[in-house]
Amino acid sequence: MKITRTVSVEVWRQTDAEAHGRFVTYDVQGVSPETTVLELLDLLNEQLPDGDSPVTFDDGCREGSCGKCGVTVDGVPHGPEYNRASCQQHVRAFRDGDRVRLEPLRASAFPVLSDLTVDKKKALRTVVKASRGPAGLKALTNAGCISCGACVAACPNGSAQLFVGSLLTELPPLMKDDDERRDRTAQVIETADETFGPCSTYGDCTEVCPAGLPLENLSAVAREHLRNQRQTK
Amino acid sequence: MTISDSAGALKTADLKLAMAASGTVFSAFTVAHMAGNLQVYLGRDRFDGYARFLRTMGVPVLPESTVLWVFRSGLLACAVTHVSCASLLTVRAWRAGDRPAGGVRRSRPRGRRRRVWEIAKRSMRSTGVVLGLFTAHHIADLTLGVRPAATEHAKGAAYDNLVRSLQRPQVAGLYLAAMLALAAHTSQGIVQVGNDTGLSGDRRVREALSIAGRVIGTGVALGNASIPLAVQTRLVR
Numbered sequence: 335m336k337i338t339r340t341v342s343v344e345v346w347r348q349t350d351a352e353a354h355g356r357f358v359t360y361d362v363q364g365v366s367p368e369t370t371v372l373e374l375l376d377l378l379n380e381q382l383p384d385g386d387s388p389v390t391f392d393d394g395c396r397e398g399s400c401g402k403c404g405v406t407v408d409g410v411p412h413g414p415e416y417n418r419a420s421c422q423q424h425v426r427a428f429r430d431g432d433r434v435r436l437e438p439l440r441a442s443a444f445p446v447l448s449d450l451t452v453d454k455k456k457a458l459r460t461v462v463k464a465s466r467g468p469a470g471l472k473a474l475t476n477a478g479c480i481s482c483g484a485c486v487a488a489c490p491n492g493s494a495q496l497f498v499g500s501l502l503t504e505l506p507p508l509m510k511d512d513d514e515r516r517d518r519t520a521q522v523i524e525t526a527d528e529t530f531g532p533c534s535t536y537g538d539c540t541e542v543c544p545a546g547l548p549l550e551n552l553s554a555v556a557r558e559h560l561r562n563q564r565q566t567k
Numbered sequence: 568m569t570i571s572d573s574a575g576a577l578k579t580a581d582l583k584l585a586m587a588a589s590g591t592v593f594s595a596f597t598v599a600h601m602a603g604n605l606q607v608y609l610g611r612d613r614f615d616g617y618a619r620f621l622r623t624m625g626v627p628v629l630p631e632s633t634v635l636w637v638f639r640s641g642l643l644a645c646a647v648t649h650v651s652c653a654s655l656l657t658v659r660a661w662r663a664g665d666r667p668a669g670g671v672r673r674s675r676p677r678g679r680r681r682r683v684w685e686i687a688k689r690s691m692r693s694t695g696v697v698l699g700l701f702t703a704h705h706i707a708d709l710t711l712g713v714r715p716a717a718t719e720h721a722k723g724a725a726y727d728n729l730v731r732s733l734q735r736p737q738v739a740g741l742y743l744a745a746m747l748a749l750a751a752h753t754s755q756g757i758v759q760v761g762n763d764t765g766l767s768g769d770r771r772v773r774e775a776l777s778i779a780g781r782v783i784g785t786g787v788a789l790g791n792a793s794i795p796l797a798v799q800t801r802l803v804r
Protein backbone atom coordinates (compact mmCIF):
# COMPACT_ATOMS: atom_id res chain seq x y z
CA MET A 335 0.00 0.00 0.00
CA LYS A 336 1.22 3.46 -0.84
CA ILE A 337 1.79 5.73 2.11
CA THR A 338 0.26 9.11 1.50
CA ARG A 339 -0.04 12.26 3.49
CA THR A 340 -1.44 15.75 3.44
CA VAL A 341 0.67 18.63 2.22
CA SER A 342 -0.23 22.22 2.79
CA VAL A 343 0.28 24.04 -0.52
CA GLU A 344 0.62 27.78 -0.62
CA VAL A 345 -0.16 28.69 -4.19
CA TRP A 346 -0.16 31.94 -6.14
CA ARG A 347 -3.65 32.86 -7.33
CA GLN A 348 -4.07 35.57 -9.92
CA THR A 349 -7.19 35.77 -12.06
CA ASP A 350 -5.63 37.42 -15.10
CA ALA A 351 -2.59 39.35 -16.27
CA GLU A 352 -3.86 42.66 -14.89
CA ALA A 353 -5.07 41.39 -11.52
CA HIS A 354 -3.12 41.56 -8.29
CA GLY A 355 -2.20 38.09 -7.14
CA ARG A 356 -1.91 36.62 -3.65
CA PHE A 357 -1.00 33.37 -1.98
CA VAL A 358 -3.81 31.02 -0.98
CA THR A 359 -3.13 27.94 1.15
CA TYR A 360 -4.86 24.62 0.45
CA ASP A 361 -4.45 21.24 2.12
CA VAL A 362 -3.84 18.54 -0.46
CA GLN A 363 -4.44 14.91 0.54
CA GLY A 364 -3.08 11.72 -0.91
CA VAL A 365 0.42 12.99 -1.62
CA SER A 366 3.28 10.48 -1.77
CA PRO A 367 7.04 11.16 -1.87
CA GLU A 368 7.03 10.22 -5.57
CA THR A 369 4.34 12.73 -6.47
CA THR A 370 5.71 15.33 -8.87
CA VAL A 371 5.02 19.04 -8.68
CA LEU A 372 2.60 18.91 -11.59
CA GLU A 373 0.84 15.89 -10.08
CA LEU A 374 0.56 17.78 -6.84
CA LEU A 375 -1.20 20.55 -8.75
CA ASP A 376 -3.50 17.96 -10.37
CA LEU A 377 -4.40 16.64 -6.92
CA LEU A 378 -4.97 20.16 -5.70
CA ASN A 379 -7.31 20.92 -8.57
CA GLU A 380 -9.27 17.71 -7.90
CA GLN A 381 -9.71 18.66 -4.27
CA LEU A 382 -10.49 22.36 -4.66
CA PRO A 383 -13.46 23.60 -2.65
CA ASP A 384 -16.65 24.02 -4.69
CA GLY A 385 -16.72 27.26 -6.60
CA ASP A 386 -12.94 27.73 -6.75
CA SER A 387 -11.59 27.86 -10.27
CA PRO A 388 -8.80 25.37 -11.02
CA VAL A 389 -5.22 26.57 -10.57
CA THR A 390 -3.79 27.16 -14.04
CA PHE A 391 -0.23 26.11 -14.77
CA ASP A 392 1.94 25.38 -17.81
CA ASP A 393 1.89 21.72 -18.73
CA GLY A 394 3.34 19.58 -21.49
CA CYS A 395 5.16 16.30 -22.04
CA ARG A 396 5.78 15.61 -18.37
CA GLU A 397 8.96 13.89 -19.40
CA GLY A 398 11.32 16.78 -19.00
CA SER A 399 11.80 17.31 -22.68
CA CYS A 400 9.37 19.92 -24.00
CA GLY A 401 10.24 22.85 -21.76
CA LYS A 402 6.64 23.98 -21.37
CA CYS A 403 6.27 23.44 -17.64
CA GLY A 404 7.86 25.56 -14.97
CA VAL A 405 6.78 26.86 -11.58
CA THR A 406 8.79 28.23 -8.69
CA VAL A 407 8.93 25.82 -5.76
CA ASP A 408 9.95 27.36 -2.44
CA GLY A 409 11.69 30.16 -4.30
CA VAL A 410 13.60 27.94 -6.72
CA PRO A 411 12.55 27.86 -10.40
CA HIS A 412 11.46 24.34 -11.40
CA GLY A 413 12.07 23.08 -7.86
CA PRO A 414 14.66 21.97 -5.32
CA GLU A 415 16.14 19.08 -7.32
CA TYR A 416 19.07 20.33 -9.39
CA ASN A 417 18.72 20.37 -13.18
CA ARG A 418 15.22 18.98 -13.48
CA ALA A 419 12.10 20.47 -14.99
CA SER A 420 9.07 20.97 -12.74
CA CYS A 421 7.42 17.86 -14.15
CA GLN A 422 10.42 15.88 -12.87
CA GLN A 423 10.51 17.40 -9.39
CA HIS A 424 9.32 15.23 -6.54
CA VAL A 425 7.65 15.97 -3.24
CA ARG A 426 10.36 13.97 -1.44
CA ALA A 427 12.87 16.71 -2.26
CA PHE A 428 10.86 19.50 -0.70
CA ARG A 429 12.64 21.26 2.07
CA ASP A 430 9.70 20.80 4.36
CA GLY A 431 7.60 17.70 3.78
CA ASP A 432 4.40 19.26 5.07
CA ARG A 433 4.42 22.61 3.43
CA VAL A 434 5.39 24.05 0.06
CA ARG A 435 5.05 27.37 -1.73
CA LEU A 436 4.29 27.36 -5.45
CA GLU A 437 4.44 30.51 -7.54
CA PRO A 438 5.00 31.40 -11.17
CA LEU A 439 8.46 31.78 -12.70
CA ARG A 440 9.46 35.32 -11.82
CA ALA A 441 11.15 37.68 -14.27
CA SER A 442 10.18 40.99 -15.79
CA ALA A 443 10.38 39.37 -19.20
CA PHE A 444 7.81 36.72 -18.21
CA PRO A 445 4.44 38.31 -17.45
CA VAL A 446 2.08 36.20 -15.36
CA LEU A 447 -1.04 35.36 -17.37
CA SER A 448 -2.97 33.69 -14.55
CA ASP A 449 -2.06 31.74 -11.41
CA LEU A 450 1.10 29.83 -12.28
CA THR A 451 0.95 30.39 -16.04
CA VAL A 452 3.49 32.79 -17.49
CA ASP A 453 4.21 34.00 -20.99
CA LYS A 454 7.81 32.97 -21.34
CA LYS A 455 7.66 32.01 -24.99
CA LYS A 456 7.29 35.54 -26.26
CA ALA A 457 10.46 36.93 -24.71
CA LEU A 458 12.55 33.85 -25.53
CA ARG A 459 11.22 33.75 -29.05
CA THR A 460 12.24 37.34 -29.85
CA VAL A 461 15.84 36.25 -29.29
CA VAL A 462 15.49 33.18 -31.49
CA LYS A 463 13.79 35.27 -34.17
CA ALA A 464 16.70 37.68 -34.12
CA SER A 465 18.89 34.87 -35.40
CA ARG A 466 16.50 34.80 -38.36
CA GLY A 467 15.37 31.56 -39.84
CA PRO A 468 15.38 28.09 -38.40
CA ALA A 469 19.07 28.25 -37.52
CA GLY A 470 18.31 29.64 -34.06
CA LEU A 471 15.97 26.79 -33.21
CA LYS A 472 18.45 24.29 -34.59
CA ALA A 473 21.22 25.82 -32.49
CA LEU A 474 19.11 25.50 -29.35
CA THR A 475 18.32 21.90 -30.16
CA ASN A 476 21.99 21.18 -30.74
CA ALA A 477 22.86 22.81 -27.43
CA GLY A 478 20.21 20.72 -25.68
CA CYS A 479 18.22 23.74 -24.50
CA ILE A 480 14.48 23.10 -24.17
CA SER A 481 13.61 26.82 -23.88
CA CYS A 482 12.03 26.43 -20.47
CA GLY A 483 13.09 29.88 -19.28
CA ALA A 484 14.15 28.70 -15.84
CA CYS A 485 17.58 30.26 -16.25
CA VAL A 486 16.01 33.72 -16.56
CA ALA A 487 13.76 33.16 -13.57
CA ALA A 488 16.64 31.84 -11.46
CA CYS A 489 18.81 34.85 -12.21
CA PRO A 490 18.54 37.70 -9.70
CA ASN A 491 19.33 40.01 -12.62
CA GLY A 492 16.74 38.50 -14.95
CA SER A 493 19.51 37.67 -17.36
CA ALA A 494 19.04 35.12 -20.12
CA GLN A 495 22.75 34.66 -20.64
CA LEU A 496 22.61 30.87 -20.36
CA PHE A 497 19.89 30.67 -22.99
CA VAL A 498 21.48 33.27 -25.28
CA GLY A 499 24.99 31.96 -24.71
CA SER A 500 23.92 28.39 -25.47
CA LEU A 501 22.28 29.59 -28.68
CA LEU A 502 25.43 31.52 -29.62
CA THR A 503 27.64 28.56 -28.80
CA GLU A 504 25.87 26.44 -31.39
CA LEU A 505 24.90 29.07 -33.97
CA PRO A 506 28.26 29.72 -35.73
CA PRO A 507 28.63 26.24 -37.32
CA LEU A 508 25.15 26.64 -38.83
CA MET A 509 25.99 29.88 -40.59
CA LYS A 510 26.87 29.75 -44.25
CA ASP A 511 29.54 32.43 -44.08
CA ASP A 512 31.21 34.91 -41.82
CA ASP A 513 28.98 37.83 -42.78
CA GLU A 514 25.93 35.89 -41.79
CA ARG A 515 27.51 34.90 -38.49
CA ARG A 516 28.43 38.48 -37.68
CA ASP A 517 25.06 39.84 -38.63
CA ARG A 518 22.96 37.32 -36.76
CA THR A 519 24.98 37.06 -33.60
CA ALA A 520 24.90 40.85 -33.33
CA GLN A 521 21.13 40.83 -33.73
CA VAL A 522 20.74 38.15 -31.09
CA ILE A 523 22.89 40.03 -28.58
CA GLU A 524 21.11 43.32 -29.21
CA THR A 525 17.67 41.77 -28.85
CA ALA A 526 18.65 40.01 -25.64
CA ASP A 527 19.95 43.34 -24.30
CA GLU A 528 16.54 44.92 -24.76
CA THR A 529 14.64 42.26 -22.87
CA PHE A 530 16.92 40.67 -20.31
CA GLY A 531 19.35 41.84 -17.64
CA PRO A 532 23.15 41.65 -17.50
CA CYS A 533 24.98 38.50 -16.39
CA SER A 534 26.89 38.54 -13.09
CA THR A 535 28.11 34.93 -13.35
CA TYR A 536 26.23 33.89 -10.22
CA GLY A 537 25.59 30.50 -11.79
CA ASP A 538 22.08 30.06 -10.40
CA CYS A 539 20.98 29.31 -13.98
CA THR A 540 23.20 26.26 -14.23
CA GLU A 541 21.70 24.86 -11.02
CA VAL A 542 18.20 24.86 -12.43
CA CYS A 543 18.77 24.23 -16.15
CA PRO A 544 17.12 20.87 -16.96
CA ALA A 545 19.59 20.42 -19.81
CA GLY A 546 22.49 20.88 -17.41
CA LEU A 547 24.10 23.46 -19.69
CA PRO A 548 27.48 24.64 -18.41
CA LEU A 549 28.77 28.03 -17.24
CA GLU A 550 31.14 28.08 -20.21
CA ASN A 551 28.18 28.84 -22.48
CA LEU A 552 27.73 32.21 -20.79
CA SER A 553 30.96 33.43 -22.32
CA ALA A 554 29.78 32.90 -25.88
CA VAL A 555 27.97 36.23 -25.68
CA ALA A 556 31.17 38.18 -24.99
CA ARG A 557 33.13 36.08 -27.45
CA GLU A 558 30.80 36.77 -30.36
CA HIS A 559 30.42 40.42 -29.38
CA LEU A 560 34.18 40.96 -29.39
CA ARG A 561 34.57 39.04 -32.59
CA ASN A 562 31.98 41.21 -34.29
CA GLN A 563 33.72 44.36 -33.16
CA ARG A 564 37.08 43.25 -34.39
CA GLN A 565 35.69 42.56 -37.82
CA THR A 566 33.55 45.61 -38.32
CA LYS A 567 36.49 47.90 -37.70
CA MET B 568 8.67 44.47 -21.45
CA THR B 569 11.86 46.20 -22.39
CA ILE B 570 14.60 47.15 -20.01
CA SER B 571 16.54 49.57 -22.17
CA ASP B 572 17.26 52.92 -20.54
CA SER B 573 18.36 56.37 -21.63
CA ALA B 574 21.90 55.05 -21.91
CA GLY B 575 20.54 52.20 -24.02
CA ALA B 576 23.02 53.06 -26.73
CA LEU B 577 25.66 51.65 -24.43
CA LYS B 578 25.55 47.93 -24.94
CA THR B 579 25.63 45.74 -21.86
CA ALA B 580 28.54 43.78 -23.32
CA ASP B 581 30.55 47.00 -23.74
CA LEU B 582 29.79 48.19 -20.22
CA LYS B 583 30.95 44.80 -19.00
CA LEU B 584 34.17 45.09 -21.00
CA ALA B 585 34.84 48.51 -19.51
CA MET B 586 34.30 47.07 -16.04
CA ALA B 587 36.56 44.13 -16.84
CA ALA B 588 39.33 46.43 -18.05
CA SER B 589 39.17 48.83 -15.12
CA GLY B 590 38.74 45.95 -12.69
CA THR B 591 41.83 44.24 -14.07
CA VAL B 592 43.80 47.45 -13.56
CA PHE B 593 42.58 47.58 -9.95
CA SER B 594 43.51 43.95 -9.35
CA ALA B 595 47.02 44.54 -10.69
CA PHE B 596 47.21 47.71 -8.62
CA THR B 597 46.26 45.92 -5.40
CA VAL B 598 49.02 43.38 -5.98
CA ALA B 599 51.63 46.09 -6.62
CA HIS B 600 50.33 48.18 -3.73
CA MET B 601 50.59 45.20 -1.38
CA ALA B 602 54.14 44.52 -2.52
CA GLY B 603 54.93 48.12 -1.64
CA ASN B 604 53.13 47.87 1.70
CA LEU B 605 55.02 44.78 2.78
CA GLN B 606 58.25 46.78 2.77
CA VAL B 607 57.05 48.13 6.08
CA TYR B 608 58.59 44.95 7.55
CA LEU B 609 62.00 46.00 6.23
CA GLY B 610 62.06 49.03 8.47
CA ARG B 611 61.48 52.75 8.42
CA ASP B 612 64.32 53.62 6.04
CA ARG B 613 63.35 51.15 3.36
CA PHE B 614 59.69 52.11 3.53
CA ASP B 615 60.32 55.85 3.43
CA GLY B 616 62.81 55.25 0.64
CA TYR B 617 60.13 53.43 -1.32
CA ALA B 618 57.74 56.33 -0.77
CA ARG B 619 60.40 58.71 -2.05
CA PHE B 620 61.00 56.48 -5.04
CA LEU B 621 57.29 56.71 -5.97
CA ARG B 622 57.47 60.50 -5.89
CA THR B 623 60.74 60.74 -7.79
CA MET B 624 60.03 58.25 -10.57
CA GLY B 625 61.06 59.84 -13.86
CA VAL B 626 63.24 62.51 -12.21
CA PRO B 627 65.28 64.28 -13.51
CA VAL B 628 63.80 63.89 -16.99
CA LEU B 629 60.37 64.77 -15.62
CA PRO B 630 59.46 66.99 -12.69
CA GLU B 631 58.92 65.29 -9.35
CA SER B 632 55.66 63.36 -8.94
CA THR B 633 54.82 63.49 -12.65
CA VAL B 634 54.83 59.74 -13.11
CA LEU B 635 53.01 59.33 -9.82
CA TRP B 636 50.27 61.65 -11.03
CA VAL B 637 50.00 59.78 -14.31
CA PHE B 638 49.33 56.62 -12.31
CA ARG B 639 46.90 58.41 -10.05
CA SER B 640 44.97 59.87 -12.98
CA GLY B 641 44.78 56.47 -14.60
CA LEU B 642 43.40 54.95 -11.42
CA LEU B 643 40.92 57.77 -11.02
CA ALA B 644 39.69 57.27 -14.59
CA CYS B 645 39.31 53.55 -13.86
CA ALA B 646 37.36 54.31 -10.71
CA VAL B 647 34.98 56.63 -12.55
CA THR B 648 34.52 54.07 -15.33
CA HIS B 649 34.02 51.17 -12.94
CA VAL B 650 31.45 52.95 -10.78
CA SER B 651 29.44 54.47 -13.60
CA CYS B 652 29.24 51.24 -15.57
CA ALA B 653 28.32 49.37 -12.40
CA SER B 654 25.50 51.84 -11.75
CA LEU B 655 24.07 51.50 -15.24
CA LEU B 656 24.27 47.71 -15.11
CA THR B 657 22.68 47.65 -11.67
CA VAL B 658 19.69 49.59 -12.95
CA ARG B 659 19.35 47.16 -15.85
CA ALA B 660 19.62 44.18 -13.53
CA TRP B 661 16.96 45.55 -11.18
CA ARG B 662 14.59 46.28 -14.02
CA ALA B 663 14.96 42.84 -15.53
CA GLY B 664 15.07 40.97 -12.21
CA ASP B 665 11.51 40.72 -11.11
CA ARG B 666 8.97 42.82 -9.41
CA PRO B 667 5.84 40.72 -9.02
CA ALA B 668 2.71 42.85 -8.92
CA GLY B 669 0.95 43.49 -5.66
CA GLY B 670 4.03 44.32 -3.64
CA VAL B 671 4.90 40.66 -3.10
CA ARG B 672 8.61 40.07 -2.76
CA ARG B 673 10.35 37.35 -4.66
CA SER B 674 10.61 34.32 -2.38
CA ARG B 675 14.12 33.59 -1.31
CA PRO B 676 15.37 30.26 -2.60
CA ARG B 677 15.41 27.85 0.29
CA GLY B 678 18.20 25.37 0.74
CA ARG B 679 20.59 26.96 -1.71
CA ARG B 680 23.80 28.98 -1.61
CA ARG B 681 25.07 28.81 1.91
CA ARG B 682 28.81 28.66 1.33
CA VAL B 683 30.99 31.67 2.00
CA TRP B 684 32.10 32.09 -1.61
CA GLU B 685 28.50 31.85 -2.73
CA ILE B 686 27.60 34.76 -0.51
CA ALA B 687 30.71 36.67 -1.51
CA LYS B 688 29.96 36.37 -5.19
CA ARG B 689 26.56 37.96 -4.92
CA SER B 690 27.86 40.82 -2.81
CA MET B 691 29.78 42.70 -5.48
CA ARG B 692 27.82 45.88 -4.97
CA SER B 693 28.14 45.96 -1.20
CA THR B 694 31.80 44.95 -1.18
CA GLY B 695 32.40 47.52 -3.93
CA VAL B 696 30.82 50.26 -1.84
CA VAL B 697 32.91 49.23 1.19
CA LEU B 698 36.07 49.36 -0.93
CA GLY B 699 35.14 52.76 -2.34
CA LEU B 700 34.49 54.26 1.08
CA PHE B 701 37.61 52.67 2.52
CA THR B 702 39.72 54.04 -0.33
CA ALA B 703 38.36 57.53 0.25
CA HIS B 704 39.26 57.28 3.93
CA HIS B 705 42.62 55.73 3.13
CA ILE B 706 43.59 58.57 0.78
CA ALA B 707 42.40 61.25 3.19
CA ASP B 708 44.31 59.57 6.00
CA LEU B 709 47.64 58.55 4.46
CA THR B 710 47.99 60.47 1.22
CA LEU B 711 46.46 63.83 2.10
CA GLY B 712 46.79 63.55 5.87
CA VAL B 713 43.66 65.55 6.58
CA ARG B 714 41.55 65.41 9.71
CA PRO B 715 39.51 63.63 10.88
CA ALA B 716 40.78 60.71 8.79
CA ALA B 717 44.35 61.37 9.93
CA THR B 718 45.35 62.52 13.39
CA GLU B 719 49.03 63.38 13.30
CA HIS B 720 50.46 63.50 9.82
CA ALA B 721 53.97 64.53 8.88
CA LYS B 722 54.74 65.06 5.21
CA GLY B 723 57.29 62.63 3.86
CA ALA B 724 57.24 60.42 6.97
CA ALA B 725 55.35 57.56 5.33
CA TYR B 726 56.38 54.93 7.85
CA ASP B 727 55.48 56.94 10.94
CA ASN B 728 52.20 58.06 9.39
CA LEU B 729 51.25 54.49 8.59
CA VAL B 730 52.13 53.12 12.00
CA ARG B 731 50.46 55.98 13.86
CA SER B 732 47.32 55.59 11.79
CA LEU B 733 47.05 51.84 12.31
CA GLN B 734 47.66 52.13 16.03
CA ARG B 735 44.12 53.46 16.24
CA PRO B 736 41.97 50.35 16.77
CA GLN B 737 39.04 51.74 14.73
CA VAL B 738 41.30 52.32 11.75
CA ALA B 739 42.86 48.87 12.06
CA GLY B 740 39.35 47.40 12.25
CA LEU B 741 38.21 49.32 9.18
CA TYR B 742 41.30 48.13 7.36
CA LEU B 743 40.59 44.50 8.19
CA ALA B 744 36.94 44.82 7.13
CA ALA B 745 38.04 46.38 3.86
CA MET B 746 40.40 43.46 3.25
CA LEU B 747 37.53 41.00 3.66
CA ALA B 748 35.62 43.00 1.07
CA LEU B 749 38.68 43.02 -1.17
CA ALA B 750 39.08 39.25 -1.03
CA ALA B 751 35.43 38.76 -1.91
CA HIS B 752 35.36 41.39 -4.64
CA THR B 753 38.57 40.24 -6.33
CA SER B 754 37.71 36.56 -6.30
CA GLN B 755 34.41 37.09 -8.09
CA GLY B 756 35.75 40.00 -10.13
CA ILE B 757 38.32 37.83 -11.86
CA VAL B 758 35.69 35.19 -12.62
CA GLN B 759 33.60 37.97 -14.10
CA VAL B 760 36.48 39.25 -16.22
CA GLY B 761 36.80 35.78 -17.74
CA ASN B 762 33.12 35.67 -18.54
CA ASP B 763 32.91 39.18 -19.96
CA THR B 764 35.90 38.82 -22.24
CA GLY B 765 34.87 35.42 -23.57
CA LEU B 766 37.95 33.71 -22.10
CA SER B 767 35.82 31.51 -19.88
CA GLY B 768 34.30 29.76 -22.88
CA ASP B 769 36.97 27.15 -22.22
CA ARG B 770 36.26 25.17 -19.08
CA ARG B 771 39.88 24.92 -18.01
CA VAL B 772 40.40 28.65 -18.37
CA ARG B 773 37.24 29.32 -16.40
CA GLU B 774 38.32 27.03 -13.59
CA ALA B 775 41.83 28.45 -13.58
CA LEU B 776 40.47 31.99 -13.35
CA SER B 777 38.20 31.01 -10.53
CA ILE B 778 41.16 29.65 -8.56
CA ALA B 779 43.33 32.62 -9.53
CA GLY B 780 40.65 34.99 -8.26
CA ARG B 781 40.55 33.36 -4.88
CA VAL B 782 44.32 33.11 -4.61
CA ILE B 783 44.93 36.72 -5.62
CA GLY B 784 42.00 38.04 -3.62
CA THR B 785 42.84 36.28 -0.38
CA GLY B 786 46.59 36.61 -0.94
CA VAL B 787 46.47 40.39 -1.27
CA ALA B 788 43.97 40.68 1.54
CA LEU B 789 46.08 38.57 3.92
CA GLY B 790 49.31 40.34 2.98
CA ASN B 791 47.76 43.73 3.66
CA ALA B 792 45.83 42.60 6.73
CA SER B 793 49.04 41.43 8.38
CA ILE B 794 50.14 45.07 8.68
CA PRO B 795 47.41 46.43 10.98
CA LEU B 796 47.73 43.21 12.98
CA ALA B 797 51.49 43.67 13.25
CA VAL B 798 51.02 47.27 14.34
CA GLN B 799 48.32 46.38 16.85
CA THR B 800 50.50 43.63 18.36
CA ARG B 801 53.43 46.08 18.33
CA LEU B 802 55.54 43.88 16.05
CA VAL B 803 55.82 46.92 13.84
CA ARG B 804 56.12 50.24 15.59
Ligand code: SF4
Nearest residue numbers: 479480482483485543
Ligand atom coordinates in the same frame (compact mmCIF):
# COMPACT_ATOMS: atom_id res chain seq x y z
S1 SF4 C 1 19.34 27.24 -20.97
FE1 SF4 C 1 18.50 25.61 -19.63
S2 SF4 C 1 17.26 26.73 -18.15
FE2 SF4 C 1 17.63 28.14 -19.84
S3 SF4 C 1 15.88 27.90 -21.22
FE3 SF4 C 1 17.45 26.47 -21.95
S4 SF4 C 1 16.99 24.52 -20.92
FE4 SF4 C 1 15.85 26.11 -19.81
Ligand code: FES
Nearest residue numbers: 395396401403421
Ligand atom coordinates in the same frame (compact mmCIF):
# COMPACT_ATOMS: atom_id res chain seq x y z
S1 FES D 1 6.13 19.23 -19.17
FE1 FES D 1 7.57 19.02 -20.78
S2 FES D 1 9.41 19.51 -19.72
FE2 FES D 1 8.00 19.51 -18.09
